[in-house]
Amino acid sequence: MSTYYFIALMNRILILFISFILFHITVFSQDKYMVYFKDKSGSTFNPYTYFAPKAIQRKLHAHISMADSTDFPLNNDYVTAIHDIATTTLGTSRWFNAAVCLANEEQIQEIQTLPFVKDVEILASQKRVSSLEIDIHSASDFAKTLNGQTQSLGHPLFKLNDYEGQGMRIAIFDVGFKAANILGELHHIFTANHVIKTYDFVKKETLRFDKGGSHGTMVLSCIAGIYDDTNMGMAPQAEFLLARTERLITEFGSEEENWLFAAEWADKNGADIINSSLGYTTQRYYQHDMQGSTALVTRAANFAASKGILVISSAGNEGTSLWKTIGAPADADSVLSVGGIEPSLGYHSKWSSYGPTADKRLKPNVSAYGTAAVASKNGVELNSGTSFSSPLIVGFAACAWQAHPEYTNMEIFEELEKSATLYPYFDYVHGYGLPQANYFLEDNNIVKDIQPTFSYSLDKNILTITINDSLESPKDSMLLADSLVAYSNEKRFSVPDYVYLHVENENGTLDKYKIIRPKGSKGGSINIKPLKGKTIRIYYKHYIEELYVE
C-alpha cells in the first residue's frame, strides 16, 4: 500500500473516530436526574381500581393503609413542566413523588428554579449481574448440585406437605427472560398461565421472550424450574410477574430507576416477593455508600418492603474483587440478602460478596448454593453466582410463607433467619446460614435439648476447642427429610461439619470470624489475650458456646 492510500485510509478512520467522539459528547453532556416534587396537590386516587385484588389482599393482611399518599399519582402539571424543559422524561415514581428525566446542565438549573421542585438528584450507575460462568463441571457435580440446591434447604419436607408456592406471586427483575416460554423446564408455568404479567421497563413495552438476555430465565428456573422430575427451585406452583429492568450488556448510564418503576408495578400487581439478582456497585458508589440509604435502588427496595413485599436480593459476586463488599440493594435493611456457598465445600464461595454493610449491619442475612443447575436457552447447565442463591431462597420463602400465611413480610424475613442452620450464630459471609424447611413445619415453642458437641479449655490465654463426636448430631435429625425421598449420598456432596468462631465487640458487631475444619477431636484454638472485653461465640453442629473475655 502506498503512503498516499494509507493516508486516505487514515483520514477515513479519523472522520469515523471524530463522529464517534462527537456522538459521545452529545450523549454524555446530558445526565439523568431524579426531580423530586414538593407535593401531589390536586391528584385523586382510588386504590380499589388501581391495585390488583391480590395487592389489596396483601395490604389489608399487613395492615397497610389503602389511602397512603405515596400511592397517589403525581401532579400532571408538574410532570408536564419537567417534560417541557428537559430533553426527555423517562418515567415517574409515585413512591418518591418524582420524575426521572434526561437533561443538560442548563436545563437542570432551570428545573431547580421551579417552585414545586423540592430537590434534584443525579442518577448514573452501572449494574453487575450477579452471576459468574464456570466452564468445567463433571456430570457427577451436576447431579449432586441439582439435587443439593433445594434439598440443602429441606425441600422434600415442603413438597411432602404440598407447599410449592401455590397462591404466592413473585416478581423477578432482571436483564431478560429469553426463551423462558419455550423451555421444557419452565413449561408448567406457562401452561398453567402462571406468568400473570410481563413488562420491559427498558423499552417501555411488553416483554419479549425472543429477545434480551437469558439471565432472568436462569433465575426463574431456580425458583420454579423442574428438570427430569427434579426440582431446580422450590416454588413451581407460584405465579410470576416478569420485569426487564436492565440491558444485558453494560450500558453507559444504567437504569436504577427502572428497578424503582418495576417495584411500583409489582406492588400494583400484587407481588408478595421480589427477586433481584442485580447489584449496583463501583460506577457511582463507594463502599461507604452501602449503608442502606444512599443508592436509589436501595431506597426503592426499602419502600417496596414498607408496602408489605418481601424483597430478596443477591449479595453480589465481588468477594475476590477490590470492591469485595455487597452491592445495592443488598445493603437495604429490609432486604433479605443472600450469600453463596460452594456446594462441594459447604461454606462460603470465595467470590460471594462480604458483609457487613458500611454501617456494620449484618449482611448477607442467609445463604444458599452459589452454584446451581439452571435452565437457559442453551439447555440445563451449572452456573455460579449469588444470582442463583437469591432465587433459591425466593422459592423457599414462597413455600414458608404459604405454610404460614399469618406472617407479614418482615415477620417471614425474621423467621427465615431463625430457620437457618447457624442461627443464632452468624457471620458476614453466611449470615445465619441455610434456611431449613423443618423449622416452618415444627412447633418451635418446644425447647429442644441440644447436647454439647464440643468443649473448650483455657491454658495461658489459649482457648482450645475439643470436638465431642460421640454424641448424636442434632443435624442428623434435621435432615430427616432425606429418608422421605430416594436420597442417597451419591446424589449430594459430602461435606464435613465445620467449627465456626466469631469475636463480637462491645458494639455488637463482629471484629473477626473464622471457619475451622476439625481434625479428629481437635477443633482449633485461638489466643484470647488481645480480645479483652469481647465476646467469643463458637458453633459446631447446632451447639453454640459463648464466653466473655475479661
Place this chain on the structure above:
Amino acid sequence: MWNKFILLFFLGVSLIAQGQDTVLEQDVNQQLENMDQGLGSAKHLMASSNKFGFYLSSIYENDSIRTKSGSFVFDLGMQELWRLGNHFMAGYNWEYQFNIFKVRQDSGVNLLSMNLEHDKQNLSFHQMNFGPVFRIKLKNKGNKIGQYLDLGAYGSINFGYSLFSRDQVDPTINNGARTIETKQLRLDYINRWSYGVEAVLGQNSLNFWAKYRLSNSFKTSNNINNGNLLPELPRLFLGIGFSVASIPGSKVND
C-alpha cells in the same frame, strides 16, 4: 546427619498433628479500613489512552511550515499514576505517536524543493514518548475518575521518517505517466530526539489534550537547504482522547 532428618520428620509430623485447618478467616476491621479504593480515590491507577489530534493552524510561528486539513497526530499509550494525598496523583506516560503533516504548497514556506510546488507533499514519522505526569483531581463523581487536569512533559525518540510527494504530469513528456509519486526515506535532516510539554483536561473516559513541542524538528546543520535552517513544523497540537482506567489487580475499571 540422619539424626537431623529424623528430628525434622518428627517436628513436621508434630506440627501437622497440632495444626488447625482454618478454611476461612476474616478480619472485619481490616476489611473496612480497605474500603473506598475506587477509581476516584485509588492509590494506584493504570489507564490506556487513545488520542487523536490536529496541528493548530492559527498560531503558527513565522516562517514555519503550514499544514493542510487532514494533517493529524494519533497516539496510543499507557499511563500509570500513584496517589499523593486526596487531590493529587503523579506517575508517568508512555505512548506511541504517529504524525502526518500535509504540507501546504502555496504558503511560500515549503519544506523541501523550495522552488517546486507539488500537488501533494506529506511528511510522516513515528515517535515513542515517555515522560512524567502530575494529576490534579478537580472533581470526583461518585466512584468514578471524575474530572482531572494532567500536566506533564515528554521526551521522544523519532523513527520511520518519510517524505511523500505526488504530482499530476503531462504523460507526453513523462513516458506516458499521468502521476508521479516519490517517497524519500531515512531522512537525515530530522532530529532523532524531541521533547515538549502537555496538558490533559479529562472527565472519566473522555479528555481533551494539548501538546507543545519545545524542541526543533529539523537539525540545525544540514546540506539540503544550502546550509540554512529548514522551516519548522507546527509545535502545538490539540486533540481529543479516550482513556480506560483500571486499578491493577482488581475488576474495577472505568
